[in-house]
Amino acid sequence: MHAACEQARREGRRLGFVPTMGALHEGHLSLVRAARAQAEVVAVSIFVNPLQFGPKEDFGKYPRTFERDRQLLEAEKVDLLFAPEPKDMYPAGAATCVLVEGMSEKLCGRSRPGHFRGVTTVVAKLFHIVEPDLAFFGQKDAAQAAIIRRMVRDLDMPVRIVVCPIVREKDGLALSSRNTYLDPQQRKQALALYRALMRVQTLADRGERRAAALIDAGKQVIAEEPAVRLDYLEIVDPDALEPVDDISRGALVAVAAFVGATRLIDNLVLQGVGEAAGPSLGV
Numbered sequence: 001m002h003a004a005c006e007q008a009r010r011e012g013r014r015l016g017f018v019p020t021m022g023a024l025h026e027g028h029l030s031l032v033r034a035a036r037a038q039a040e041v042v043a044v045s046i047f048v049n050p051l052q053f054g055p056k057e058d059f060g061k062y063p064r065t066f067e068r069d070r071q072l073l074e075a076e077k078v079d080l081l082f083a084p085e086p087k088d089m090y091p092a093g094a095a096t097c098v099l100v101e102g103m104s105e106k107l108c109g110r111s112r113p114g115h116f117r118g119v120t121t122v123v124a125k126l127f128h129i130v131e132p133d134l135a136f137f138g139q140k141d142a143a144q145a146a147i148i149r150r151m152v153r154d155l156d157m158p159v160r161i162v163v164c165p166i167v168r169e170k171d172g173l174a175l176s177s178r179n180t181y182l183d184p185q186q187r188k189q190a191l192a193l194y195r196a197l198m199r200v201q202t203l204a205d206r207g208e209r210r211a212a213a214l215i216d217a218g219k220q221v222i223a224e225e226p227a228v229r230l231d232y233l234e235i236v237d238p239d240a241l242e243p244v245d246d247i248s249r250g251a252l253v254a255v256a257a258f259v260g261a262t263r264l265i266d267n268l269v270l271q272g273v274g275e276a277a278g279p280s281l282g283v
Contacts, residue, residue, distance in 0.1 A: 001082040005043060005130050008079075013040035017132035017159075019123060022046040023063035023177035024072050027167040031136040032076045034164050043080040043130055044073055050086055051097075051118030063180055082130070089125060098124045100147045100154070106241040107143040107254050108265065111231050119144055120151050127157055135159050140166045140174050142252055142267045146241055166266075172198070174266045181262040185227075190259045192225035193266045196233065200253050204270050209248050211235040222257060231256035231263065238269060248273045 008015050016039030018031045035042045046069055053059035066083065073081055097117055103109075104116035127135065137145045145163045152161055167175045172194035173187070182190060196218040203217055215233055222230045236243050238252040250272035256265045 001043075001080065001084075002129050002131075004080055005041075005132070008041040009131065014134070015039055015041045015043060015130070015132045016134045016136060017126070017130045018042070018044045018136045019126050020044060020046055020069075021048045021062065021177070022069050023065050023180070024069045025167075025175045025177065025179075027138055027140065027175040029072065029076060030167050031138060031164050032073065032078060034162065035134065035136050036076070038162070039134055041079045042077075043082065043132065044078050045082040045084075045126055045130070047082075047084055047089065047122065047126075049089075049118055049122040051090070051121055052115050053118070054112055054114065057112070058178075058181075063177055082126075089122065097121045098151065098155075100151050103143075103147050103150055103241050106236070107232065107234060108256060109143070111256070116144070116147050120147060123148055124151065124155070124157075127152075127159055132159050134162055136162045136164060138166065139163050139269075140176070140265065140267070142238065142254060142269075143241055146239055149239070168194075174264075176264060178262055178264060182259060186259045186262070189225055189227045190262075190264055192222050192228045193255050193257055193264060196221040196255055197253060197266060197268045200235075201268060201270070204247060209246050209273075211243070211245050211247055211251065214247065214253070218253070218255065222255075227259065229258040231258065235270075 005015060016035030018035055020028050032042060048062050050059055098120040099117045100120055109116045149161050152159055171191060173191055199221045200214045200218045203214055208214055215235055218233045222228055233255045234243060235251050235253050244251050247270050251270045252267055253270060254267040
């Protein structure tokens with residue numbers, strides 16, 4: 001993979017990279033299309049990374065649909081597909097990890113200890129293997145994107161991080177590989193996350209600037225769906241992930257909840273006062 005990517009660079013072609021864990025959906029493909037629009041060569045990785053799963057999480061049952069994924073990527077005219085095995089990425093005796101201190105414990109990192117350390121370790125390795133000019137991530141994983149941006153800045157990695165909008169179903173549910181775990185009833189219940197974000201957006205549009213009031217309103221929406229168990233609903237600075245008291249300068253509203261045994265996440269970006277109007281969900 002490294003040699004193939006190096007060849008593209010030698011030819012002076014810009015390389016765009018989309019790292020995934022497979023089980024591809026339209027959200028992933030939107031990243032691939034963004035890469036195609038901004039780069040001459042598009043590389044995609046499929047690797048279910050064991051380092052970012054906790055001991056009681058779903059690593060063993062995480063959907064693995066490689067042949068279907070490969071066909072989808074061929075249809076999108078992806079140039080390079082990298083699908084290593086865990087033993088390739090983590091050879092025996094590997095003892096090095098990458099940790100963004102102070103951010104990796106925020107949001108999902110609080111309820112999934114070690115998760116973001118696993119993410120930044122594998123992404124750092126993938127960046128060294130591929131050496132892309134541009135790397136594309138989804139806004140749905142907003143905390144992940146912020147932490148990777150910080151890692152790239154702190155370690156002087158010569159890659160530009162491009163964060164692309166959330167892709168949703170018609171009813172608002174954010175696309176996720178884990179949606180395949182949901183039965184039809186749970187699928188309807190999962191919309192509570194989107195409704196909570198929309199309630200926050202509505203109140204913010206009406207002039208509410210107090211984060212505590214917005215959080216309470218969002219939590220009330222979640223509480224109306226007894227089958228949904230809230231993990232967190234927080235309003236934070238989109239870059240540092242620190243809680244904010246007032247949203248006047250813009251903020252990230254992030255939510256995570258369990259629908260049955262399935263943990264789902266979603267978020268929206270609230271624009272600061274005086275900022276140009278635009279789509280507020282998933283930008």
